[in-house]
Amino acid sequence: MIPDLRENIFAISTAPGTGAVAILRLSGTESHQKVFGIFRSKNLREKPDHAQMYYGEIFEGEEIVDRVLSVFFHAPKSYTGENMTEIHCHGSAYILDRIMQLLVNAGFRAAEPGEFSMRAFLNGKMDLLQAEAVNDLVLSQDKGSHKMAMKQMRGHFSKRLSELRKELIDLTALFELELDFAEEDVEFANRDKMLSNVISLKEEVDKLAESFKLGNVLKHGIPVAIIGEPNVGKSTLLNKLLGEERAIVSEIPGTTRDSIEDTIHLGQHSFRFIDTAGLRESRDAIESIGVQRSYEKASQSHLILLLFDATEKNGDLIKAKIEDFKINIKNFEQKKIILVFNKTDLMVEAPSGLKEILEYDCVFISAKRNENLEELKQHLLNNTIGNDPGQDIVVSNVRHYEALKASSKALEQSAEHIRMQLPNDLTASHLREVLHHIGNLTGEISNEEILSSIFGNFCIGK
Ligand SMILES: Nc1nc2c(ncn2[C@@H]2O[C@H](COP(=O)(O)OP(=O)(O)OP(=O)(O)O)[C@@H](O)[C@H]2O)c(=O)[nH]1
Ligand SMILES: [Mg+2]
Incomplete structure (x- = not known):
């Protein structure tokens, strides 16, 4: 359900937890007026200047709750297109609670997730794609996802x-x-x-829909499956790469x-490592x-680390296992494969008779002792798809992908009719369907x- 957009709303826009400063955002037609009831500043006249910062105090009765900075934005020149205020207070959970209580008493209500962006969309400040890009930008973790979100936000x-x-x-x-x-049987075109x-x-x-493959990888991290027989050290490797005891090792x-699964950033990329059950x-x-x-x-991953026990001396066994992977992993030939010899x-002595596997990238490591992991990371980086989306527009959202696929189908049908x-x-x-x-x-x-489904996934305060 869409929340009541006539109401005045507030949200903490900074991350939860104690910080030096926290920012509360307020929006709504009467939001300025309502703030004046709890905020006093020597410099504040009847109508505050647009986007001007005012130093002052938040009061409860005659008690000063906090010394803060407040910025006022006049509709329509604000993010939501409504009158907005930002209150920059000290980042104590206690202070924030008190200010929020004062705001509720003044007639504000807590914003729903994404409500600021929803208001921006409904007030014509941006279209839906741009609003979604704002959330992607907030969530972006590396150069690739940041660049995609930025382009989409800029339209x-x-x-x-x-x-x-x-x-x-x-x-049409x-x-x-x-x-x-x-009736006249005329042909205009x-x-x-x-x-x-x-x-x-x-x-x-189709080209736009096709870009989703890359967009999805850039947004969620490059998927790297760690695959191998039991006990070769897959979970140990995952833990060492993540720098924490994420998986049980025994x-x-x-x-x-x-x-x-967990993600780490290497260079300008995010990698989503997937430790799996031993085969x-x-x-x-x-x-x-x-x-x-x-x-x-492994079939869904872009990169696969095939892990072997380096103490295995029989090269033929290793080759047989690779053949096994080829059969069981879909599209094996299209994957980037790195053979990792652990322990x-x-x-x-090195496994014998492995000339045939030289076509693969090979790395020798000791996960337990943290040896040669930097080299493995270098191999990972060498095997990534460029994170700079070559084409101008890269689709990274399932909703967009599905709409494009449906459009493509309808276009195919109209072509067939012609x-x-x-x-x-x-x-x-x-x-018309397209x-x-x-x-x-x-x-x-x-x-x-x-x-509701789009904005419900947004962060509170955005
Ligand atoms: N000596 C040595 N032992 C290692 C190394 N890496 C892992 N191990 C040990 O090998 C054993 C198995 O490690 P795991 O990481 O649990 O192996 P796994 O591949 O995840 O095993 P499964 O989950 O059973 O498939 C543990 O006792 C690890 O301490 C290594 O580089 N050198
Ligand atoms: Mg394991």
Whole structure:
């Protein structure tokens, strides 16, 4: 449900916990007036200057609660498009509680997650894509995700979609115009030309949808599965890479049952490491599910670390295991594979007869002793996709991907209708469907349910 937008709202916009300073954001038509009831400043006149910082005090009765800085923004020149205030107070949970209590007494209510951005969208300050990008920007962790969010927020994607929309409207209009003159059998546009227009629109939409593969990886971190037989040291390696005891390590084979994921930043990239259950035939039903899951995780990953015990002297066994992985991991040939030989501290001689595996990247490490992990990290970096999205627009949101896929399908159907010379109204209805999907993306067409689900995932205070 959409919250009541006529109400005046507040939220703490800084992260939870004690900090030197915390910022409260307030928005709503009467928000300035209401703040004057609890904030006093020598310099504050009847109407505060726009975006001017005022030094003053928050009062409860005659008691000073805190010395603060307040900034006032006048509608429509604010983030939400409404009158807004920011109160910069000291970051004590006690002070924040007291100020929030005062705000509630003054008639404010706590903002819903994303409500500031929802108000910004509804007040026409930004479209839906830009509002979503604001949240992505808040959540961005590295150069790739930051750059994508920044571009989307600045309207690159919106602009491209509005160009697409215009082309679609023109095309639909041509079909509909012919419909009006159906009895006279007039043809306003060359059918081949129209077909090629629809096809090129579809190509453009497909290109955007295709970019989701990269966008998703950049947003959530490059997935790296750590795969191998039980006891080779997968969980030890995960823990060392993360710098914390995230997974249980033991000398008992089959310790890890379910996959464990966590992200680290290396260079300008985020890597999402996935420790998996050791691969072996097992009569234990739960362990078998774990093994199946390991293969699934590997199949979904961009990079795979195939871990071996470096004390294994028989090269043929290692080659046989690689063949096994090839069969069980989907799209193995398209994955970046790094062979990692662990436990070099125990290694007396290198495995024999491994010439055939030289096509793979190989690293020898001792996870337990932290040896050669820097080299492994370098191999990881060498095997990453460029984190600088080459093309201008990269789609990183499932909602956008689904809308683009649906648009592509409808475009394909209209192309098919033109090819088969079916009646114009059918073709036009598919083109209108595409317009509907694109309208949903930018928010030109929206409903309560969509808005609630989008903004409900935002941070409080944004
Ligand atoms: N000597 C030595 N022992 C290691 C090294 N890495 C891991 N180990 C030991 O090997 C054993 C198994 O380690 P784990 O990390 O639990 O192995 P795993 O691959 O996760 O095993 P499963 O979860 O059973 O599949 C533990 O006793 C570790 O201390 C290493 O580099 N050198
Ligand atoms: Mg393990």
